[in-house]
Amino acid sequence: MLPGMGDDTCAITLKVNGSTLRLQVAPWTTLLDLLRERLGLTGSKKGCDHGQCGACTVLVDGVRINSCLSLAVMRDGASVTTIEGLAEGDALHPLQQAFIENDAFQCGYCTPGQICSAVGLLAEGHARSDDQIRELMSGNLCRCGAYPNIVAAIGQAMRPRRDA
Amino acid sequence: MNRFGYTRASDVGEAVHAAANGDAAQFIAGGTNLVDLMKERIAAPSRLIDITRLPLRAVKSLPDGGLEIGALVSNSEVASHPEVVSRYPLLSQAILAGASPQLRNMASTGGNLLQRTRCYYFYDAALPCNKRAPGSGCPARDGVNRIHAILGASEHCIAVHPSDMCVALAALAATVHVTGPAGARAIEFAEFHRLPGDAPERDTTLQPGELVTAVALPREGFAAHSTYLKVRDRHSYAFALVSVAVGLRMVDGTIGEARLALGGVAHKPWRDPTAEALLRGQKPDDALFAAVGEHLVRDARGCGHNDFKIALVRRAVVRALQQAVAGGPRA
Amino acid sequence: MTTGKTGEPHDRVDGRAKVTGQARYAGEFTAPDLVHGFVVGSAIARGKIVRIDAAEALALPGVLQVYTHENTPRLAWRDRSWRDMVAPGGSPLRPLHDAEIRFSGQPVALVIAESFELAREAAGLVKVDYEAAPHETRLAEVESEAHEPARGKKGYTPPPKPRGRADEALAAAPVRVEATYEHPPLHHNPMEPHATTVIVEADGSLTIHDKTQGVSNSRDYVCKVFGLASDQVRVVTPFVGGGFGSGLRPQYQLFLAVLAARELRRSVRVVLSRQQMFTIGYRPWTRQRVALGAERDGRLCALIHEAVGNTSRFEDYCENVVPWSGVLYECPNTRLEYGVAALDLYTPIDARAPGAVTGLWALESAIDELADALDIDPLALRLKNYAEEDQDHRRPFSSKALRDCYREGAARFGWHRRTLAARSMREGALQIGWGMATGIWEAQQAPSQAKALLTVDGRLHVASASGEIGPGTYTIMSQIAAEQLGLPLAAVRFELGDTALPPAMIQGGSATASSVGSAVLAVCRALQHTLLKLAQALPDSPFGGRTLADVEFVDRGLRLRSGVAPAVPLAAIMRHAGLGSIAEQATAIPDLARQSRYTSNAHSAVFVEVAVDEALGTVTVRRVVSAVAGGRILNPKTARSQILGGVVWGIGMALEEHSMLDHGLGRFVNHNLGEYHVPVHADVPAIDVVFVEERDDVVNPLGVKGLGEIGIVGVAAAIANAVFHATGRRIRELPITLDKLL
Structure with a gap:
């Protein structure tokens, strides 16, 4: 077991839309719930919470995934891009x-x-x-x-x- | 979802050890099925052992001419791997016929083998289900059973295995490599999944604490004459009602070797060597294919809504064999 | 600079918010004291709760409360307090009111916890014991007990009285077809699950973000049920992630969230899971019999249309299924009947083109069956029986460009190349089929209000408590306002979805453009009037003695239509009057005296090509042409999108969608988006949308008929008809899944 991996919350580092964040997360928190409830990034949507609609799609290390089926703790060290991170300033993607x-x-x-x-x-x-x-x-x-x-x-x- | 402990394993030994120490610990890789199940309280592990950092991401050629796929190689990576595309197009097609690109990006090879059924009743914690709560009953039998099994079912369970990839692996006669508390072993694909019998809660022959480490493909990939035909309720992103994986080795216009597996019809990918034997040494023609289809469903039984699958298997088998002879689905 | 003209394609003004993730939906508002609710639903369809044990759930640290019928305070006593603006007759569900179970999935407990995950986990720990009673969820078992719906549902019109003697005429008709058509319950499944966030303000008042198609409806419901004054409750919903009717009535999460917020004095959010989205309303299961009699030349001489839809045991949901059959074709002998039959399910709710979708699926299939029996081209048969007036009400149509829909749609589709016989078009191993159908929907207008504030810096703020479920309300209202005042689109801001704004009709029935659009027009006219009066006070005013008919608002200014002089800037007019801003408010009320002398409908003709792989039974929709007569088109871009959406819904209804009931359990079992199949990208081909020219100065001052519904009506029949043409097999029970074609 890695240090800092208690049973309640785990320390992780996530790069979200270019910003590096150090976070304590419960292992049962999905990446989607982390984005929406903790980080206020409600652009990623919860349509089914079961990988059956795609509304929660984000890019992790450049690859599209369903964030509702991804536990945040397992993405430690990853770079996440959400809809809020696509535009560059006022210039839309x-x-x-x-x-x-x-x-x-x-x-x-x-x-x-x-x-x-x-x-x-x-x-x-x-x-x-x-x-x-x-x-x-x-x-x-x-x-x-x-x-x-x-x-x-x-x-x-x-x-x-x-x-x- | 229940609260659970989390362990991140850094090598296979550590993972297996961690699993052996927790009575309800489970491995997690892609999570596409397990997280889904946990949200509905169908799975409630006391601890998750994160295996995504294990060194099981290689695709390597084997000395016997086969190909070994590490358990953590994603479904997308397998489907687009040049060796797979050129030598095992059947596997690539089957994977691409399943799920969505996002899910395939997440799902691992090992995890795909361990997908659980999509039976409505299994997924609804408020209802009885022998697979989820042994002994509680099977409402599917007299309920809505359109998607359920016609082959190899038992009075306790009529669920089907949902994987597409596994149907191709069954046809290709892959081997599953596992490591557990008692050491490493190899399991023939046909022996990996099981029929429900009186223990529908068990999908596979894995022993407690065993971890899938790799899937090995034999040298023969039937690249010139194979197809994966998937029949479903919409054109994409739906589980198979019936699917057929076919691999043929053609010798001078005759079928030298034949492999055929069905999906969507049983608790496991359904491979019937006696049906394959009917094809061996024969010239391909539709009457032969129809006879093979007929043979495959000789013991099939519907529960009402799924009766149509029996006729559908007959037809899908003919179509798949025609496609395989012609070289593939697009030919 | 984009000028804000109507009739021109404009990108959505809320587009940027939606593509950057900034548009905020009901479950996305938050507050520092926010807690989360998770609903526990009943496992049985009918019976009683004998025991609820929440101890284990309550023992989890962070769980604040579990509400059940045992600890929910008694609230409003009379049914009428629970009846929302569009409730059907009956006794609405009172969540957590008593031990009685009326349908599977009925909310029996609400768990409130500090986090969403905790609330979800605790919900799984609530133990409920039931005493089950026999239930019935099979329509065929109750069809014979169908009754006339109880009065009360807005917009419901009982079928017209029979004309002529339909049964005798049918018996005597040289050619007859008669069949029964059925479709299963269908859940709306908007992408956004139903959600409510209740924010408790410092003064104790509630700000509620509710997924609703009518903020006023939610506000009034909460006030009546909880006995609150209307200034204690404000509902704010700037964006709705799809409604399709499911947000017309308050859903139970609104009640539950308000209940918890009031009890705990904390802000509360309750979001339904996708599974729970199958425990709210749906398009009712309906069986219909259509019998047509015709002369050998194809002229209809008898038309009988009888329908029975399901409702719940506690409310009489009803919809206009059969009236369309009396109005679409000319026929001297008609008998139309409709009834509802109660099942142990939740009450249905309007779903995109309620009633018309259902009725036209049967009628337009039957017309195709008649064309086949007569060996007449299905389009020619429809033209032969084209109705020139509304025979049931003996009045003219305010406009009806359906003939143009038929002509232009057929031309775009290449209908003349169709071979008549079924199974006559092949392409390799595929059977090809071409089918068509007619669509119809009522053009409606309801009273609505709007206010406007024009500031001297040239900005116009217009507002009305309407909604934006996706049709483009923000955009077209901005266009109307910009056009009226001669402003660029960017200078106009339209605000909606807030009960603090002037009230508007509920967003439904394709009547928003008509109703709220007319209110926006009216308030802009009021501004024009004020501006003209002020302009007349300018030194050497060229506007003296002129009326609004003599002037036009262009380029941020006012000028005489006849003149060549440049426009006088609005800012100059206001500055001269010493005004920093001008505010107006206006109400648009339908001109019923005039409108009631006409029948006003939108129409469509939809043409479909399918390819059927007969060996496997799979159907592929390869192309669709939908020609629509919907009055004036305010924004061809967003208008086309509405029709696309309707067609996609039609594809789903025809081929895929089916809320499957386990009758032993009385429960919808495929309650997820993996097994309730809505169309995916791969199911949807290129869709050609044609708007035919149609002028109508009766329906409303804008001449619009509304487009949210018309796009879906007839699509299922067109596809079923195409499948028949391809295969020779007539499928009368939707969806047309492959097992029905094997």
Whole structure:
């Protein structure tokens, strides 16, 4: 057992959206609950709490995961990026911008998860067609049915900008 | 979720030792199923032993020409690993047919083997379930059993194993390497999962405290003629109603060797060597495939809502064999 | 600069908040003294609690209290205090009121703890013993006991009286079809679970963030139930993570959170788990019989539509399932009937296009069956029976561009290339099917108010206690206001979702654009009026003796329509009057005298292509064209999104969604998003949305009909009809899962 690993809370270090945080967490606290309840980062959403909707998707060390099924204590030392950490100052991430331009959301509740998932998707580099985007985004439910616009937004972000 | 202790293990020996010291300790890696179960109080370990820092992340070629996949290699990494993609496309396809990219990024190879059933009743702590609370009964039998077993079920349990990856591993005749208090051992894949019988609470033949360390694939990967066919209620992100993993070795237009496993139909990935024997040495044709399908369901029994799975297996087997002969799902 | 015109596509004004995670939903507000509640639901469907033992839960350090029927104070006594604005007739659920269990999952305890995890753990330790009583959850068993719903539900209209002699006409008809159609209970499952955060302010008053489609409804409910004055309760909900009807009525977490907050004098949050989202309302299980009689040329001579939907034992939920059948097609002999039958389930609640979705699924399937029986193209059959007036009410339509929907939709889809016979279109191993259906929804307007504050710096703040469940309310209201005052969109801020603002109708029934939009229009007109009067006082004013009809508001200023002179800046007008700001408030009330002389409906024609893999029974929706006549379109971008959403819901209803009941347990068992299948990305193809031109000056001053519902209506039938065309198999029980096609 590592030092500091008592049965009640554990000391961990997390880098969240670029800031390094030292935290005491109970082992049963999920990364999602830590973000939402402790750190006030409510952008990551709880839609099912069981890995069945994707609303809680965040990037851990650049990889998209369901934060609701991840125990915070197990992410000790990791770097977490949430929806709040994507924009650089006032400049939105290209996917955020593409979601706005393509009206890729309605109620907005699944949106942070969709966007973080899409960031992960682009990094993975496996999607080349709209059908592949659909398959590889299927872990993110959208009950408002914005799917066609989400696919369009991701397609737009995948293509190099003409003015770039 | 109950409160529990947490131990982070740094090597396999330490992990196994820690497990042996706690009466209700459990290993945790990806957590995609265990955390889920703990939230519903289906699992309530006294202690979690975090094995994610163990050195079990390698994919390495074996001297016999096979491939060993460390227990902590994520499902995504396995599915896109060049050796797997080129030599065991069946495994890659099966993994990609399951869950979502996020879950595959988290889920480990070892954990995938230990997924628990998705039976509605198992997941609802307010209800009886022999798997969750032995002796409490099985409401699925006379209840909503659309997703339940048609093969190998018992009066105590009609749950099915939910994994896609395991169906491919069954067809590929993988070996599971484990280490426990009594040392290391290897388990043939067909022996790893068990049928419910009168002890449905046990999904596998793992002994208490044993840790999966690796999965080894034999040399033959059936790369030229394999397919994973998954039939489900929506086009992605749903468990299989029926799935079929097929690997064929074709010799001059004849089936030299055949492997076939079914998912979604039983408490374990269902591999029937007698069905494979029907294919061996034969020229592929639809009548033969239909006969194989028929043979596979010869002892199948539905509970009402899942009766359709019997017909579906027959048809899915024919389709999967056709695809495998043609070279794969897209050919 | 983006000018704020209506009719032009605009990005959502709340887009930035939503893509950066800054939009805050009900369960995301907090307070330093916040504690968390977790609900314990009943394990049985009917009976009594004989014992509740919370000792083990209470013994956990950090658990503050466990509320059950044994320690919950007696609250309002009369049913009417518990009845919210849109409650159906009956006796609403009173959570934790007594030992009686009325449905599986009914809240029986609320655990309050210092953390969410602790409350959840403690909830698992509450032991409840029941004495079960026999329950019934099978619709077929109670169908014969169907009754007319008790009065009380707003918006419910009993079926019209029969016209002609439908049964005799049917018996004599040369061609007849008759069938029964059914769909199961369907839960809304908005992505945001129902949640309430109650913040206890220093003065003891409550600020409540509730997931609701009507802040006033939640506020009034809390005041009545807890006996509070309306100034003691403020409900603030700036964003709602999807409603689809599930937020029309206060759900039990609102009551529970307020109860605990009042008892403990601490801020409390209660969020339902996804599983618990299956213990609130749903689209009711409904069985329908449709019988059509026609002449050989396709003219309808008899139409019978009978429906029975389920309700609970304590309230009569009801919806308008059958009236559409009397209005959509011309037919001299019609008989429409509707009843509700009680099951031991919770009361259903309106779900996207309530009633119409249900009725049109049956009617539009039956019309397709008739077309097949007649060997007539299904679109041609609909055109042959096109209704030019509302026969049931003997009045004209205020507008009806359905013919244009049929024409433009068919053209976009390429319908003329369809071959008539079932099983006549193949593509390799796939059977291809083309199907279509009609959609209809009522255009409604309800009284609403808005206020506006124009400041001399050129900013306009408009507000109304409406909601934003996702349709784009913030955006279109800003557009209306910006257009009226000639301001850039960025200069307008629209505020909603707060009972401190002027009251608005509940957000539902596709009536927000119509109702709240008209209020925004009215308050902007009031500002215009004031500004014109002030402008007339300017030295050498060009506006003397002019009326609003003579002027226009453009480029942040006012000018004569006829003139060439540049606009006089609004700021100059206000400065001259010595005003830093101008405030107005206005109410928009529907012109009932005029509206009641017409029938006003939105319409759609939806065309679908499916591919069926017959060996495996799987259905793939490959493309959809939805042509909509919805009056004036305020924002084509957000409008299209609403139709997309409706179509996706239709795909789910047709092929996937099914709240499965275990009748032995009387419980929904697939109560999670892994096993209750809503469409995923991979299920949804490209969807082509067409808005046909439709002018209507009767429905409301804006000429809008509302779009939240119309997109889903008819989609399930269009898909079922396409499946029939592909396979020759008519599936009359939804969802069309693969087992039904094997």
